[in-house]
Every structure is written in structure tokens, then in C-alpha cells.
Amino acid sequence: MVKVLSPGFYSTIQDIGRFGYQEYGVPYSGVMDLNATTLVNMLLGNDKNDSVVEMTMTGAKLQFSIKTAIVISGADMSPMINGNSIQLNKIVAINPNDILSFGKLNTGFRSYLGVLGGFNTETVMHSKSMYKSITKSFMLAANDKLQITEVLSNHNKKHASIRFDTSYVSSKDLVVFKGPEFDMLSNEQQKALFNKSYTISKNNNRMAYQIEEVVQNNLKPIITSAVLPGTVQLTPSGKLIVLMRDCQTTGGYPRVLQLEKSSISILAQKFTSKTIQFKLKAQI
Structure with missing residues (x-):
């Protein structure tokens, strides 16, 4: 015992x-x-x-x-x-x-x-x-x-x-795939996701990690659809939310990226004010 x-x-x-x-x-x-x-x-x-x-x-x-x-x-x-x-x-x-x-x-x-x-x-x-x-x-x-x-x-x-x-515990790079709504983004928005570092906000827990920086967003909400740990949502205000292990099973925000499984482990070792960078996984 x-x-x-x-x-x-x-x-x-x-x-x-x-x-x-x-x-x-x-x-x-x-x-x-x-x-x-x-x-x-x-x-x-x-x-x-x-x-x-x-x-x-x-x-x-x-x-x-x-x-x-x-x-x-x-x-x-x-x-x-x-x-x-x-x-x-x-x-x-x-x-x-x-x-x-x-x-x-x-x-x-x-x-x-x-x-x-x-x-x-x-x-x-x-x-x-x-x-x-x-x-x-x-x-x-x-x-x-x-x-x-x-x-x-x-x-x-x-x-x-x-x-x-x-x-990986100290790595900043999160390998991602394109999410279902990624192609709805403009070229400028897509480039913005990969061309700069992002900062972990104070709002981080087992449900989700929110990002401090804002991505310009004019996308409409989607019909409520399935989400997974590692899904990166883009809110109407331009905030990025990375869903984690205790996340809900459906959501209505555009799913712009999806973290590779190993990248969820990397993000789990980050806390407020730490920086990350999304790296698009090459398509075979």
C-alpha cells in the first residue's frame, strides 16, 4: 500500500x-x-x-x-x-x-x-x-x-x-497535421500559424491549452463536429485552443490543426509563458 x-x-x-x-x-x-x-x-x-x-x-x-x-x-x-x-x-x-x-x-x-x-x-x-x-x-x-x-x-x-x-521535455516544436478546416484559412493565416512562436497563456490544464497571441480570423463557426486530444481550434476572437486529454468530444470552432501524438507529450510539459512553434508534418 x-x-x-x-x-x-x-x-x-x-x-x-x-x-x-x-x-x-x-x-x-x-x-x-x-x-x-x-x-x-x-x-x-x-x-x-x-x-x-x-x-x-x-x-x-x-x-x-x-x-x-x-x-x-x-x-x-x-x-x-x-x-x-x-x-x-x-x-x-x-x-x-x-x-x-x-x-x-x-x-x-x-x-x-x-x-x-x-x-x-x-x-x-x-x-x-x-x-x-x-x-x-x-x-x-x-x-x-x-x-x-x-x-x-x-x-x-x-x-x-x-x-x-x-x-522532448524541453523541446518547443509541435509537429502537426492540417486540420479539417485548415484549407478554409487564407494563405496569410496559414503562414502565420507556422512563421512565429506562440506563448502558453495562464489558461492551461488537462482540458486545454490556450495561446496568448491572436490569429486574424474571419471564419464562421462550423457545425458541431468531433474533436480529439491535440485538436487545435480557432475561436471567433482569433484565439488558438489546443485540446488536451480531458477535452470534450465535440466542438463548434474550426479545427485548423491536429497535433501528432508525440507533440501532445511535448505540450504537456509546458506551462504559462513558455513558447511553442507549430511544425507542419510533411505529407508523404
């Missing part, structure tokens, strides 16, 4: 997402940074869909009551075991009563904690991903108790040599 001594700013249980229920208005949810979660579960030898703790901006403080192994990836929040620093992207053995805590945020914005076998928490609609009104809790709280599987022998570290490029 893992006891939550302090949840940090915003910590949730997430897996790769809740699929097959979008026609009922249920968001995909799931981890914001799939790159980090993939690495965590690969190093531990877990299933790719085993759940992790996603921590935003500040880390949680957790006490383990049993023996296990952990991996932390994504943002560098200065993780420590019993006050001693530990490395990211490495398997760390955990003993009963060990306390995991975090310090200064050095890089990125979201950090991911995986345990051997994943967290055995509530499953709703084939997913453990927390979401308000879907799961009993939508974020971790102090004194929560998370069930995990005890390690009965030394964990085999054969996965510890996996090579994985973590430079």
Missing part, C-alpha cells in the same frame, strides 16, 4: 485512457505525457496500460508500506527517497516505510511515478484514469491509500538499459 501524505498541487491516477465511450460524451482522459508513461512502464516491465501517478507542477509526498520498485519520468521535480536524491528514468528499489518526496521543479511541468504492476485503483469503463463525475475521486488527497502489489523477491532489472530520448 502507498499512503498519500501530501498530494502536491494536482496529482491524479492515470493510464493510457478511456476508449470506446466518446459517443456518450465521455472524454478520453489518460496521461498527458504518453512518452514519459511509456518509459516508466517499459523500465518496470509493466503492461503499457498500467496506471501511474501524474503530478503537475509540484510532487506528492508518499509513504510505502511494502517492498516494491518505482520509476519516475517526465518533469524533473527533484525526487528523493527518505531525503536522498534519486535519478529519473531509473529503477529504484523501495522498502517498507520509505518516503518518496519531491523538491524544486527543474525542467518540465508533469512528472510520472510508476510502481511495479501499476496502481490497483478503481476501474471505471475499462480505465483507472481519474475524471470528475466518472470516478469517485478526480484527484489524490491527503490520507488516500493506494493499493499496489508487493515485490516478494529482488526485481529483475533486465529492462533498465532501455534507450529513450527524453529531450
Whole structure:
């Protein structure tokens, strides 16, 4: 078992997402940074869909009551075991009563904690991903108790040599495809999307990231249509909104771009005042 001594700013249980229920208005949810979660579960030898703790901006403080192994990836929040620093992207053995805590945020914005076998928490609609009104809790709280599987022998570290490029955490480039309404834009509008950097506004969360700069817009709203995590909408005021994992399933703003899946992970590691640049993926 893992006891939550302090949840940090915003910590949730997430897996790769809740699929097959979008026609009922249920968001995909799931981890914001799939790159980090993939690495965590690969190093531990877990299933790719085993759940992790996603921590935003500040880390949680957790006490383990049993023996296990952990991996932390994504943002560098200065993780420590019993006050001693530990490395990211490495398997760390955990003993009963060990306390995991975090310090200064050095890089990125979201950090991911995986345990051997994943967290055995509530499953709703084939997913453990927390979401308000879907799961009993939508974020971790102090004194929560998370069930995990005890390690009965030394964990085999054969996965510890996996090579994985973590430079995406600091990358500014978001690879995109043309959205369904992209060709409705003028040539000037299209060029504006790719010829300058854009700034993350203070309005950023698991539902969507808004951009500070305005793109001149004279497009009419569209008939309400399907949207996905990574869809870039252009509002009547010229604001760009990049939908994220907890986004709605339909929308009425023109869908001018669509982020490549790996670019959602890049954006998930950005916060207010950080800059990004859209890069159109070459068509084959």
C-alpha cells in the first residue's frame, strides 16, 4: 500500500485512457505525457496500460508500506527517497516505510511515478484514469491509500538499459497535421500559424491549452463536429485552443490543426509563458 501524505498541487491516477465511450460524451482522459508513461512502464516491465501517478507542477509526498520498485519520468521535480536524491528514468528499489518526496521543479511541468504492476485503483469503463463525475475521486488527497502489489523477491532489472530520448521535455516544436478546416484559412493565416512562436497563456490544464497571441480570423463557426486530444481550434476572437486529454468530444470552432501524438507529450510539459512553434508534418 502507498499512503498519500501530501498530494502536491494536482496529482491524479492515470493510464493510457478511456476508449470506446466518446459517443456518450465521455472524454478520453489518460496521461498527458504518453512518452514519459511509456518509459516508466517499459523500465518496470509493466503492461503499457498500467496506471501511474501524474503530478503537475509540484510532487506528492508518499509513504510505502511494502517492498516494491518505482520509476519516475517526465518533469524533473527533484525526487528523493527518505531525503536522498534519486535519478529519473531509473529503477529504484523501495522498502517498507520509505518516503518518496519531491523538491524544486527543474525542467518540465508533469512528472510520472510508476510502481511495479501499476496502481490497483478503481476501474471505471475499462480505465483507472481519474475524471470528475466518472470516478469517485478526480484527484489524490491527503490520507488516500493506494493499493499496489508487493515485490516478494529482488526485481529483475533486465529492462533498465532501455534507450529513450527524453529531450522532448524541453523541446518547443509541435509537429502537426492540417486540420479539417485548415484549407478554409487564407494563405496569410496559414503562414502565420507556422512563421512565429506562440506563448502558453495562464489558461492551461488537462482540458486545454490556450495561446496568448491572436490569429486574424474571419471564419464562421462550423457545425458541431468531433474533436480529439491535440485538436487545435480557432475561436471567433482569433484565439488558438489546443485540446488536451480531458477535452470534450465535440466542438463548434474550426479545427485548423491536429497535433501528432508525440507533440501532445511535448505540450504537456509546458506551462504559462513558455513558447511553442507549430511544425507542419510533411505529407508523404
